[in-house]
Amino acid sequence: MRSHLPAHPIRDKSPVDAMPTAYGQAVDYERIKSAVREILLAIGEDPNREGLRETPARVARSFAELTAGNRMDPRSFLKTVFCEKYNQVVLLRSIPFHSLCEHHLLPFTGHAHVAYLPHGRVVGLSKIARLVEGFALRLQLQERLTDQIADAIMEELRPRGTICILEATHACMTIRGVRKPGSKMITSAIRGIFQKNHASRSEALALIYGTSGLQ
Numbered sequence: 042m043r044s045h046l047p048a049h050p051i052r053d054k055s056p057v058d059a060m061p062t063a064y065g066q067a068v069d070y071e072r073i074k075s076a077v078r079e080i081l082l083a084i085g086e087d088p089n090r091e092g093l094r095e096t097p098a099r100v101a102r103s104f105a106e107l108t109a110g111n112r113m114d115p116r117s118f119l120k121t122v123f124c125e126k127y128n129q130v131v132l133l134r135s136i137p138f139h140s141l142c143e144h145h146l147l148p149f150t151g152h153a154h155v156a157y158l159p160h161g162r163v164v165g166l167s168k169i170a171r172l173v174e175g176f177a178l179r180l181q182l183q184e185r186l187t188d189q190i191a192d193a194i195m196e197e198l199r200p201r202g203t204i205c206i207l208e209a210t211h212a213c214m215t216i217r218g219v220r221k222p223g224s225k226m227i228t229s230a231i232r233g234i235f236q237k238n239h240a241s242r243s244e245a246l247a248l249i250y251g252t253s254g255l256q
């Protein structure tokens with residue numbers, strides 16, 4: 042039996058809706074809700090039982106939140122730059138992030154390390170964290186997420202180089218499939234001087250991994 046539960050238009054409004062919607066299209070909450078009801082029926086559940094009654098609406102809100110990056114341009118966080126003569130590596134280490142793997146719609150969570158060698162332009166560190174978050178809140182592949190962060194920094198800040206390293210645990214590998222809890226995937230995107238110059242790359246990696254004696 043299919044059931045059609047009354048919509049809760051007020052509760053379905055997520056704070057995510059307050060974000061600029063110029064990028065991509067708005068979330069169709071009703072469509073997610075009916076799809077979730079279908080999934081519940083398909084796995085032999087009763088969408089009308091008390092514990093599940095609000096589930097489709099909750100899942101819709103949660104998907105809106107987890108894909109908020111579809112409705113923004115993360116590069117916009119890098120538009121405010123400061124002109125600065127600083128010419129040493131700038132590193133933001135262990136930025137926590139979570140994303141959804143596009144193959145299974147299951148989360149992958151971990152940390153990003155982002156370093157760049159400025160060329161007269163720097164940006165507030167919180168902006169780099171927001172950049173990571175903006176690209177992570179989309180259906181992603183870890184490899185692509187890593188590239189997107191590095192490319193955005195190269196194109197917006199035009200530094201001498203950048204390194205972006207992501208370490209993440211994928212639920213699609215730990216709770217299903219090969220079930221290897223604790224295994225981590227590490228991806229890197231290395232651009233500019235760090236690609237060509239071995240000494241610069243070693244210096245940045247030493248900072249990232251805390252082997253420089255500066256931690």
Ligand code: ZN
Pocket residue numbers: 142143144145146147211213214
């Ligand atoms: Zn997956």
